[in-house]
Amino acid sequence: MNSQVNRRFFSAVATGAMLGLSKPVAAVSMVNPTLDIHVHLFGVGDSGSDCHVAEKVSRGFLFRHLKTMLKLNDATNGTVDQQYERTMVRQVAESELSMAAVLAQDAVYGANGKIDLTATSFYVPNDYLFEVVGRHPKQLIACPSINPNRADAIDELERCHDRKARMLKIHPPTQNVDLMDPKHTKFFFRCRELDMTILVHTGHEHSAPIFSHELAAPRKLRAALDEGCRVVACHAGSGWFSDSPSYLGKFLQLLDKFPELWGDTSVLGTAFRAQDFGLLLDSGKDVLDRLLHGSDFPFPASPVVFADRIGQDTALKTAELQNLIQRDFALKKHLGIGEASALRSHRVVIA
Ligand SMILES: [Zn+2]
Secondary structure, three states: OOHHHHHHHHHHHHOOOOOOOOOOOOOOOOOOOOEEEEEEOOOOOOOOOOOEEOHHHHOOHHHHHHHHHOOOOOHHHOOHHHHHHHHHHHHHHOOOOOEEEEEOEOOOEOOOOOEOHHHOOEEEOHHHHHHHHHHOOOOEEEEOEOOOOOOOHHHHHHHHHHOOOOEEEEOHHHHOOOOOOHHHHHHHHHHHHOOOEEEEEOOOOOOOOOOOHHHHOHHHHHHHHOOOOOEEEEHHHOOOOOOOOOOHHHHHHHHHHOOOEEEEOOOOOOHHHHHHHHHHHOOOHHHHOOEEOOOOEOOOOOHHHHHHHHOHHHHHHHHOOOOHHHHHHHHHHHOOOHHHHHHHHHHHHOO
């Protein structure tokens, strides 16, 4: 590495690799469509969207950093909700991927099955999700979020299915959901009847306050898998190198037992997940064939952390992509799993 490359390399690591200009990318293929299965819809509710962000989250470093990074602070460009939607859709449209599954985020529900916004760190309602996806049907498909603790969980599931949703998301550690609670059996049974793919956050969570990391243990997926559901373990049960316990091994064990279990690669391109991502990448073809491409936009990938696998020049060039959806996809293509896992994402969930 010459000294100039050296400086750029370490500067990119230090700044989270968010330098450079966006690049034109290859034409999108609709013959063999590819899907990013994990793109977040966010909002603060300033457009009448009913989105909600708890004060402890909106005051936090991560939230303020993401707002600045995505340039959502210019009130002359519309509301924060509108600016986020525009940025997200533009990045999907300008990426090589055919489309993205966009995720809502349900709230916390009390023992009475009623919504509890005071206990909710962030909330993106399904109605708002369908509105946004309806405005961009070529680029986006809807992944509503349904907390099975809600009294009307099955009604909401059927309503989302009627609105053409093919998948739903549950985030147990932030939504305070114990998937193994027997009261959820009927919900999972109905998911299987409707052929709805269930995305579940698994592994350690670092972007939002949680009730318990145990709620994100892959073993909890048994409740849905035993009902015959197709389940996507978001983040494949991964954690930071400093997290304990490690949940990756259990995820890999479950893959062996349940052919309808998949793992998504969302957030795996970030610095602190590199160790677990490396273990997955080295786990052999049987495991790689079960991974579905996902970015976890707006959380940015850090290609420079993977320089030992993809080479320093490639890592630096990839880090220079400002389009976060494309940067994540490009990194995973260089790691040898991008294209196949993105085709698989579409085939498993949509086709
Ligand atoms: Zn996510």
